[in-house]
Amino acid sequence: MENEMTEDALRPVVSVPDSIRVDLQLIASLIRPGSRVLDVGCGDGSLLRYLADRRDVDGRGLEISREGVQSCLRQGLSVVQGDAEADLGNYPSGAFDYVVLSETIQATHNPLAVLRELIRIGHYALVSFPNFGHWKCRLQLLFKGRMPVTGSLPLSWHATPNIHFSTIADFVSTCNAEKISVVRRYSLNERGQPAGFWGGEPFDNLLGAQGVFLLSTSPEAAGDFIGPR
């Protein structure tokens, strides 16, 4: 599958009022117009809505919370109330061009199984997660000896839904071990702006509060992809 460089991708990623979260804008910019997208853990449907309105995407959502499902349905979006870990197995292989999992993988019981499902169902998977290797996390652990509480990880250890923390470096090594190609990797700071050197390596594991990965199992797909660097 080819990807074109899109207009949004050329622009620096900045926050637009009345628009979606900047990390979601980055994800949206990586999705080819007119494609089929499954947004796992789609929340209130803001990404799906954005993709439908601006990129003519045939989108579906999977969401566990009743409020999120209601919100999606009220907007006329297609969403299934369900649990990613239990329900992804029902989807056929290669059913979607992209499967998106934003800020959710760290809250799953079995992230590896979820990752495998994403890459099975979609030609590409788009995964974002909070980076535990961010310098603020490192400093808090080093100097305070306490579990980090930061802008992107605002809750205390006992209240956080996040049960499987990882760093960008961890994630890369897991992808390598799973033979999943990392087509693109980005890191964003706490305001969702590109962190460090245009959000890329090196130092993304230190400077990024959030990692955004475009993954694929097929090396050709990885080679064909042209997107923001």
Add this chain to the structure above:
Amino acid sequence: MLESGLSIAPVPVAYQTYGRLNDDKSNAILVCHALTGDQYVAGKHPITGRLGWWNHLVGPGLTLDTDNYFIICVNVLGGCMGSYGPATIDSNTGEQYGLGFPVVTIGDMVEAQARVIDALGIEKLFCVVGGSMGGMQVLEWASRFPDRVFSAIPIAAAGRHTAQNIAFHEVGRQAIMSDPDWCDGSYAKVDKRPRQGLAVARMTAHITYLSEAAFHRKFGRMLQDSSQITYGFDAEFQVESYLRHQGSTFVDRFDANSYLYITRAMDYFDLAATNDGSLAKAFENTEVRFCVIAFTSDWLFPVSESQEVVKALNANAANVSFCEIETDKGHDSFLLDEPEFFDVLNGFLRGASKHRGLPSR
């Protein structure tokens, strides 16, 4: 030709329409009624004088907006509100068919509806929607005529009738058949009606339509007339009196044999069985937009049964939405004033209308 192999003709079918069919005939919504419902969805029912069963959903400016959509509802095959059923007079004998009426299926009901849609010149329905047995018909429509359905909303439904559902129906049928006035189904000939049996059938069924919480909220253990129990068998508790009332009003509007035939049709419903044992196969490569709706306290058509349908649709990467509506009102919730349910219907219909190029609220 019926699924049982018998042929029937001619088949009179009664239906009601609301709103106006647009010029390209793209705004038709087929509403499928439940077991004891009928085609009088909205407005005053000509026989009972009561308002239609979805009067709060069908009308100008309502969810099924008659200013935008053309609403059709067909009395099911086997029914007793004008369509071909056991109470129809057999022209050969001049008597009601009674048990001489052939056993029909949900598929047969849908085939009969399709003839109505043909007669109206409609190639593709914008939407098929219904609850309970109506939801079964919706699933059958989407499976049997995927090219004739743009969107489908099965509500409080299932891809099959469960063993427990069949069991409850059997209790109802046995109540009717053990009433001496049933006369082996030929009660019309001797000018009788199995009122008692049909009323008991309805009472049993009515319990399954509610939930423990709903019963408790409505009646608790409250007594009907006295403040103390009287140590007898009159309808002392309010809930008893309520059920007796439900039973006795039902027999005035429903034919006992129709009840036997329609419950049987539901029992036979199993979309997986008719598709090589695979519910997913029933919806192979479907392009229909689905919105599956279930109610959390529905124990007759539980959420898990709707989830099976959703799984089968997901296995085809179908365009499906699914939502559990939180309510304690049980199976009958689809007939009641449930704002969350209406929101979902509105949102889905708005989205589907946009994709179909239809105006919507």
